[in-house]
Amino acid sequence: MSSEIDSAALLSQASQLIDLALAAGADKADAVVVRSRSRSVSVRLGKVEATEASESDDFALRVFVGNRVASISATPGATDARIIAERAVAMAKVSPEDPFACLADEADLSSNYPDLDLFDPTEIPTDALAEAALAAEAAAMAIPGVANSSGAGASAGMGGMVLATSHGFAGSYMGSRFGRSVSVIAGEGTKMERDYDFDSRLYFADLDSPEEIGRRAGERTVKRLNPRQVDTGRNVTVVFDPRVARGFVGHIAAAINGASVARKTSFLRDKMGQQVLKSGLTITDDPLIVRGPSSRPFDGEGVTGRKLAMIEDGVLRQWFLSTSTARELGLKTNGRGARGGSYVNPTSTNLMLEPGSIDPEALIRQVGTGFYVTELIGQGVNMITGEYSRGATGFWMENGEIAYPVSEVTIASNLKDMFMRVTPANDIDRSFSVVAPTIAIEGMTLAGR
Missing domain, CATH: 3.30.2290.10 (PmbA/TldD superfamily)
Structure with missing residues (x-):
């Protein structure tokens, strides 16, 4: 090469x-x-x-x-x-x-x-x-x-x-x-x-x-052997493994994309300046991180972006904007345009849910009983309404510890509610374009046996 x-x-x-x-x-x-x-x-x-x-x-x-x-x-x-x-x-x-x-x-x-x-x-x-x-x-x-x-x-x-x-x-x-x-x-x-x-x-x-x-x-792989089903329940606390949590943060990114807002296909389209995440949580996007996995010195239109707090202390502050999308919304580009052949669409760059203050083990102990998700199946997310329903596998938690593997269950809620119930741990791996720690989300429905 x-x-x-x-x-x-x-x-x-x-x-x-x-x-x-x-x-x-x-x-x-x-x-x-x-x-x-x-x-x-x-x-x-x-x-x-x-x-x-x-x-x-x-x-x-x-x-x-x-x-x-x-x-x-x-x-x-x-x-x-x-x-x-x-x-x-x-x-x-x-x-x-x-x-x-x-x-x-x-x-x-x-x-x-x-x-x-x-x-x-x-x-x-x-x-x-x-x-x-x-x-x-x-x-x-x-x-x-x-x-x-x-x-x-x-x-x-x-x-x-x-x-x-x-x-x-x-x-x-x-x-x-x-x-x-x-x-x-x-x-x-x-x-x-x-x-x-x-x-x-x-x-x-x-x-x-x-x-x-x-x-x-x-x-x-070996830890997943001999999984069980668990009983259907409401108000279950679900803990997302970091690689699953990254997908969850990706849903947030999709919901605050200016193109989705302009098309009216985001359930957060009317929420600018309002609380959309649990108080204390911040999501940043920074295209200028040295050696960042999705860093870029300028976007697909020649505009250099800067680090932005997209959501700050739970309050929505920014959309991802290219020039044309910003013009449609009566705003100004923030350097998030990505050129894809004929089109320039807004995208995130190095996106991060800022970490919490406790380690994952302490978060699991704090949860006590619940479901620890390591893999999600299917595409059951409606970005217009926020309805969320995904097949899942992972582990059941009891007495603040991982107890046994679980499969063939479905977790469900609405993203608007999930966003308000997120508790992050402090384990951050910055080698991904979307960075998220282990997170716990209270009040989900689990469909099992």
């Missing part, structure tokens, strides 16, 4: 597309060029099953003719740049008007964006990827009780993006990503259980060892 990405050459391609679009009759334009490289190895039962490598070069040209907009995505060199620019302008002229489609205001554009140290040039040979995957699988299979493997993998990738606009922005940045994962099975017949573990980092040296990842996967 080559570590070289010629940003100057990509910027030249983007600028050429813009110049051609303006010459063809566009009033404004922007262009994104992305180059990516990746390699991965997957193994199962001690043998390499697949080795994959990919390279891609893609660009997206977006043009504006008055309030009409159109875009074209293609591979550089596949089609003459002039033809692409002329075609995009012709498409825009016959497109319906969109009063909110626009480039970022010139005053909002970043002129001196930071270096966030997102790129590790370390070269990992394919053989080393295979060795890591095999070591992770072997460590998992060595745990007593593990009977089979669903496979393990290791990967290395990098990407570079440049953005240029017709009103003066030109910028680029590069990022890298390394990963390891393994999934194994314990038990046999109808009593088999599966679980997994993984790690993903920007810098290779920061990765957990294959042996540690494998050990955790094996131990998690």
Whole structure:
């Protein structure tokens, strides 16, 4: 995997597309060029099953003719740049008007964006990827009780993006990503259980060892053996494991996304300035964390965001906003636009539910009796009403301790109520784009036997 990405050459391609679009009759334009490289190895039962490598070069040209907009995505060199620019302008002229489609205001554009140290040039040979995957699988299979493997993998990738606009922005940045994962099975017949573990980092040296990842996967799997069902109950306290809690915080992010608010598909759309989380809880979003997993020096429109308290002391303070979404809501962008080919949509970056003051063990002791969730099943979340119903597996808690594994249950409530009943622990792993500690949520319904 080559570590070289010629940003100057990509910027030249983007600028050429813009110049051609303006010459063809566009009033404004922007262009994104992305180059990516990746390699991965997957193994199962001690043998390499697949080795994959990919390279891609893609660009997206977006043009504006008055309030009409159109875009074209293609591979550089596949089609003459002039033809692409002329075609995009012709498409825009016959497109319906969109009063909110626009480039970022010139005053909002970043002129001196930071270096966030997102790129590790370390070269990992394919053989080393295979060795890591095999070591992770072997460590998992060595745990007593593990009977089979669903496979393990290791990967290395990098990407570079440049953005240029017709009103003066030109910028680029590069990022890298390394990963390891393994999934194994314990038990046999109808009593088999599966679980997994993984790690993903920007810098290779920061990765957990294959042996540690494998050990955790094996131990998690064996703990799930011989699960029981529990009785249906109301007002059950449910504790979410951190990797499940991250998904819960993701629901909060979806509910405060400006695009959902503009479409009226969020149950929090009328709650700005009101309490939506339990008092004392804060959710922050920061795109400028050095080596952050979702850091970016500027967004998909050339705007540099800053750290924001999206929800502060339980009170909703911000939406995630791109320029067009902000315009639709009568607001101003906060640098959360993500370019996805033709569109710019608001997204979170490095999102975190700030930790509480007690450790997970103390939180479980405080709960006493309840359900500790390690995996959720299904997509039973209605973001318009907040209704929440998910299949779940995990462990029953008694006398403040983990007692036995549980499966085939459903947990249900409404997100509006759940948000007001969250108690976080203090265990934070900042290596994920969405960061959450162990959390306890009171007053849920559990459907069992």
